[in-house]
Amino acid sequence: MDILTRKKFEELINSEEEWCISIYMPTCRMGPDIKQNPIRYKQCIREAEDKLFNMGLSKSEVGSILLSASDLIDETTFWQNQTEGLAIFITPEEMNYYHLPFEVKEQVVISDKFYTKPLLPLFTADGQFYILALSKNEVRLFKASRQTVKEIVMENAPRNMEDMKIDDDPRTKLQIRTANPVSNSSLGYNTASQGQAVENDFEKNELTRYFRAIDESLNKLHKGEEIPLVLAGVEYLIPVYKEISRYPNILDEFIKGNPEILYGNDLQKMAWEIIEPKFLKIQELAEAKYNQFSGQRNGLSSNSLKKILSQAYNGQIETLFIANGAHQWGQFNPDTNKIDFYEDEKVGNEDLMERAATLTISRGGTVYVVDPDKVPDGGIVAAVLRY
Structure with a gap:
């Protein structure tokens, strides 16, 4: 399975289990460097093992969760047919992988949700x-x-x-x-x-x-x-x-x-x-709409991450702009609307920028990941609201 459709992306962002392991890695598609693909992946599996051990799991529990992912190491044909990047999502029950048409930073994230922020370019102006x-x-x-x-x-x-x-x-x-x-x-x-x-x-x-x-x-x-x-x-x-x-x-x-x-x-x-x-024109129109609404102070624009999280959850966001590379760690409870912000990543936290983006996409909105100086109003996040 290697074609990431919007429907599959929404399934990923809506998944929630005790152990959701997200692995991203750059891959080589040709030449002698192809041999580095399984080596790099094996290192990612070792990192996932270490993180699970540090979370208190036993050796047998870790081995069971990563069994199907570990078997992929020796699939020679698989590693010889790569693109620029690879995303792998693992739970105790299943594993899914997607070839990506761009290079991604190597990282392993373990939480109760999949980490999907690196996939956002597939669903923005540089998308598919x-x-x-x-x-x-x-x-x-x-x-x-x-x-x-x-x-x-x-x-x-x-x-x-x-x-x-x-x-x-x-x-x-x-x-x-x-x-x-x-x-x-x-x-x-x-x-x-x-x-x-x-x-x-x-x-x-x-x-x-x-x-x-x-x-x-x-x-x-x-x-x-x-x-x-x-x-x-x-x-x-x-x-x-x-x-x-x-x-x-x-x-x-x-x-x-x-x-x-x-x-x-x-x-x-x-x-x-x-x-x-055509992609750029649509984005320019969205920026103009934000500036118009912001100037009119009609309540249909927002640049507060705290407000935007609730608005995204409620399906209010039509267009969201987020600064490329920006992170804000914390916790968002939609049932109580409680939002806590933290300076650093730790177990139980999530990237609230990613959460705002995935909530927007899952409710039919559009997300643009732009250079920090291209975010309207000069912040790290801005949104045009439907209502």
Whole structure:
């Protein structure tokens, strides 16, 4: 299991057990340094053991909690297929891991909740987006971020248009001409520069059926999430796909040209040029809204962490800004609304900045982790409220 969706993230932040172990570590994806991956992980397991011993657990109890996690040390194939970072979450009953498209600081945190703050960039302005590379000869799906890109397997999706020719009708044997077609249809296209075009109703029907099968697989994969989708393909294919697609967040702009000749990294760079301005525009509008509400003193802005924690728990926060790297240790009891602040991390404490962020996300709000000088009002936290 390595794709961290918003739904799975919310399951993580809502988990609460006696022992929740969170391990983060940078990983190497190629070259001789790959050998360091299991070594580094083994050191993290040893650190988790030491912390559990210091919390009063016996050797047998520690061994039982970390059994499945320890078994992962010797999984050679696993360690040879990494990205930039790895997050592992362990309880006495199960273990889940997620490959991350960015490097994370090595750390082991043990509490009654999982530590999820390092995952926040996946759900902010530098977060995730899909790239769907469409052509008649192949279809590829990538999940990308500002930093990296990873190809995703779409279960039960056709590999190409030929996969859709499942009957013996001689019409399905027709060769699609590659000469420059002339068509009265708005879908006609000059192949001299960009590729083939839809030449007749039968081919359009076959293309529609092909795209519908792809779209069905994509919608099963994203499971209700609205991660932005950037399409890549020759121009006459894009409107055909958009017409049949039920995906909720397809960008109007797309990557033009034949995607078969492009690597994943090429597609990621081209897609980021399309999507970055949209991410930034949304953030700028949220900042302007905060400044407007703050100036109006209408009660729809907040920069007090103590108030923001309660507001986040109640689902009031529309947008939250937190300073990158900032921590505030303490305890928050939503039942009594009691909040205690502490200077240092210790057993039983939590990062209240992380708690505010995860509560906001779990209730449908947006979180931006920004440079400290970019937080509105100059503090470490600021929020735009729904009510």
